[in-house]
Amino acid sequence: MTLHPASLISCHECGLLHRLQELTPGTSARCTRCGAGLYRARANGIERSLVLTFAAFILFVLANSFPFMSFSVEGREQVSTLISGVLILYDNGLWSLAVVVFLASVALPVLKLTMMTYVLLPLYLGRQPPHGALVFRWAEFSRPWAMMEVFLLGVLVAHVKLGDLGTLTLGVSVFAFGALILMIVAAEAVLDPHEVWQRLALEDPQDLHMPGPGDILVGCHACDLVNPVPAHDHGHHDCARCGAALHVRKTDSIARTWALVITAFILYIPANAYPIMTVISFGKGSPDTILSGVIHLMEAGLWPLALLVFVASVAVPMLKLIGLSFLLVSVQKGSVWRLKDKTVLYRIIEAVGRWSMIDIFMISILVALVNLGSVATIEPGVGAISFAAVVIITMIASMMFDPRLMWDNLEAKQKQKTDLVHAHG
Numbered sequence: 140m141t142l143h144p145a146s147l148i149s150c151h152e153c154g155l156l157h158r159l160q161e162l163t164p165g166t167s168a169r170c171t172r173c174g175a176g177l178y179r180a181r182a183n184g185i186e187r188s189l190v191l192t193f194a195a196f197i198l199f200v201l202a203n204s205f206p207f208m209s210f211s212v213e214g215r216e217q218v219s220t221l222i223s224g225v226l227i228l229y230d231n232g233l234w235s236l237a238v239v240v241f242l243a244s245v246a247l248p249v250l251k252l253t254m255m256t257y258v259l260l261p262l263y264l265g266r267q268p269p270h271g272a273l274v275f276r277w278a279e280f281s282r283p284w285a286m287m288e289v290f291l292l293g294v295l296v297a298h299v300k301l302g303d304l305g306t307l308t309l310g311v312s313v314f315a316f317g318a319l320i321l322m323i324v325a326a327e328a329v330l331d332p333h334e335v336w337q338r339l340a341l342e343d344p345q346d347l348h349m350p351g352p353g354d355i356l357v358g359c360h361a362c363d364l365v366n367p368v369p370a371h372d373h374g375h376h377d378c379a380r381c382g383a384a385l386h387v388r389k390t391d392s393i394a395r396t397w398a399l400v401i402t403a404f405i406l407y408i409p410a411n412a413y414p415i416m417t418v419i420s421f422g423k424g425s426p427d428t429i430l431s432g433v434i435h436l437m438e439a440g441l442w443p444l445a446l447l448v449f450v451a452s453v454a455v456p457m458l459k460l461i462g463l464s465f466l467l468v469s470v471q472k473g474s475v476w477r478l479k480d481k482t483v484l485y486r487i488i489e490a491v492g493r494w495s496m497i498d499i500f501m502i503s504i505l506v507a508l509v510n511l512g513s514v515a516t517i518e519p520g521v522g523a524i525s526f527a528a529v530v531i532i533t534m535i536a537s538m539m540f541d542p543r544l545m546w547d548n549l550e551a552k553q554k555q556k557t558d559l560v561h562a563h564g
Contacts, residue, residue, distance in 0.1 A: 144347055144365040148333075149358025150175055152482050154543035156356060156365065173482045173546070178333035178363075185334065189259040191326035195252055198319035203245075205311040208294075210508040212305030217510050221245065221312060224503030227510060233519050239527050240503045243496065247285040248323070254278035255326070262338050272339045272381040276361045279332060283534065286493055286500075288320050292447070293500025299436065299444055300501070301508065304420070304515060336362045339380065347379045357385045392541040393467060399536035400463050406529045407456060413522035416502050420515045428522060429453060429498060452498045452526070455491055459533045462488050463540060475549045485542045492534045499527050 147156050153173040162168060162180035169176055181187075202221055209218040222245060228237035258275045261268040268274065294313065301307045339362075341347060350356060350367035357368045359378040366385055368376050376385045414426035427435070429452050436445035462484055469481060502519050509517040 143349060144356060144367055147356065147365040148177055148363050149356070149365055150177065151358075151360065151363075152486070152542045153478075153546040154358070155546075156358070173479055175482065175486070179331045181329055181331045181334065184330045185259055185262055185338075188326045188330035189256070189263055191322050191329070192252055192255050192259065195319055195322035195326060196256070198315050198322060199249055199252065201315035202312045202319055205315070207310050207312040207316070208298075208504070208508055209308045209310060210301060210305055210511075211308075212511060212515050215511045217508055218310075219504070219507035221316070223507035224505075227506045228503060228519060231506070231519055233524060236499065236503075236519065236524055236527055239531070240499060243284060243286040244290045244500065244503075247281050248287050251278055251281045251285050252323075254281075258335065258339075262335065267340050272336075272341075272362065275332075275335055275339065276381045276383060279361065282327075283493055286496055287316070287323065289494055289496050290500045291317060291320055292451075292494075292497050294504055296444060296448060296497060296501045297504040297508070299439070299441055300432075300505065303439070304418075304509065307508070333363060336364070336380065341380045355387070357387055359383055359385060360389075388543060388547075389539065389541040392539055392544060393470060396463060396536050396540045397467055399532050399539060400460055400467070403456070403460055403529050403532040403536065406525045406532065407460070410522055410526035410529050411453070413525065414520035415498060415523040415526060416505065416520050417518045418509070418515075419518065426520065429526065432498070448497060451494045455495050456529050456533060459488050459492055459537070463533075463536055466540060466542075466545070470544045470548065473548045473551070474545075475552055478545055478549060481545055482542055485537070485540065489537045492530065492537060495530045495533075496527070499523060499530070 142158060146159050148159055149156055150170040150173060152175040153170060155170055155172045157168070157170065157177060160168065162178075164180050164182035167176055167179040205220075206218045207221050207223070209216055211217070222241065225237045225241045225245075228234075228240065254274050255278050258268050258271050258278065261271070294316075298307060298309075341364075347364070348367060351369075353369050353371065354367040355370045356365050357376075358365050359381060361383040362378060362381040364378055364380045366376070366379055368385060368387075377383065378385055411429055414428055415432070417424045417426045419425075429448075433445050433449045433453070436442075436448060466481060466485060469476075502517075502523050505517045506519055509515050
């Protein structure tokens with residue numbers, strides 16, 4: 140018996156189709172082939188997430204309404220707000236870095252909260268939000284780029300670095316900011332996106348029909364809906380629920396990922412060779428690269444923090460590039476060795492990349508606080524631009540790579556064996 144596409148879900152990581160099943164609250168469904176998470180069951184997920192999102196909005200206002208931190212040395216004091224670093228980066232001519240910090244720490248988080256409220260509130264009231272699927276698709280897309288928790292780690296590193304230069308005082312906004320992050324993390328934890336998608340209406344219900352003889356089933360990469368698409372029709376097709384473009388596999392995944400990986404490898408050199416900032420105290424400058432910053436933390440006896448910065452800013456970007464290169468070569472060679480482990484490797488690569496932005500956020504905090512003229516000033520360096528580019532490019536590269544291509548090699552080899560058996564039968 141042929142199942143209706145609406146009763147199926149496609150695994151994002153290996154492409155295997157599964158039949159949707161009712162889950163008890165607190166349980167989750169995983170792919171039977173690669174182990175990737177498919178969806179979870181959360182009791183009253185929409186209602187609980189909506190309440191936490193409202194709380195996050197209030198905390199966001201508080202975090203942007205009061206002083207964030209203040210720094211004093213030799214009788215002079217500098218007070219910063221959450222966006223002070225953005226403004227100073229812009230004034231120093233590093234507008235690209237200013238835009239990245241502003242988007243990741245302020246604009247995208249509040250935009251995501253707004254989009255979530257726009258979708259969840261009508262669903263809670265039993266209504267359909269206009270263009271709700273499109274809005275929720277963009278809310279989910281913005282998730283990895285809203286980096287408030289990474290920004291908070293940058294605050295911690297900046298706090299330690301300023302300890303020897305002067306007196307640092309935490310403002311009300313820091314505590315509101317920390318609580319804000321907890322609310323956002325909790326809101327994401329109690330909500331299953333699959334439940335939201337299930338309650339959002341299709342853009343055109345007539346598009347989701349029983350597959351015909353010439354149709355193939357294509358899972359939407361955005362909302363998980365399985366759509367029937369004519370196998371020999373190479374025209375443009377959109378998802379019947381969220382409107383995203385449908386592709387059997389990500390377009391030119393291998394070529395695009397290689398281009399991004401090579402670009403990141405090249406930028407990794409100036410990112411580590413050039414200073415990311417210069418500390419100027421009473422007219423004397425001391426430029427810092429990423430590695431020298433780690434060494435200074437070690438010399439101060441802060442080994443755990445030094446290890447954190449080294450792993451996030453030095454090891455993770457390089458290991459991501461090496462890991463992606465390994466996966467790309469594996470696909471091109473047609474390897475089927477340890478496919479499940481390689482899928483887990485891809486999952487880790489995709490998850491950890493954003494944490495490398497710690498140093499960039501730390502710089503934005505330091506330049507805002509240590510701006511005391513001839514007494515003490517911290518100036519951003521050109522290495523920071525290259526490093527931010529490496530982080531962003533590696534994140535895009537992991538999104539461009541299609542892990543289902545690894546499993547396609549297995550299916551191709553299995554088909555080849557079957558054909559050989561039939562040929563000799």
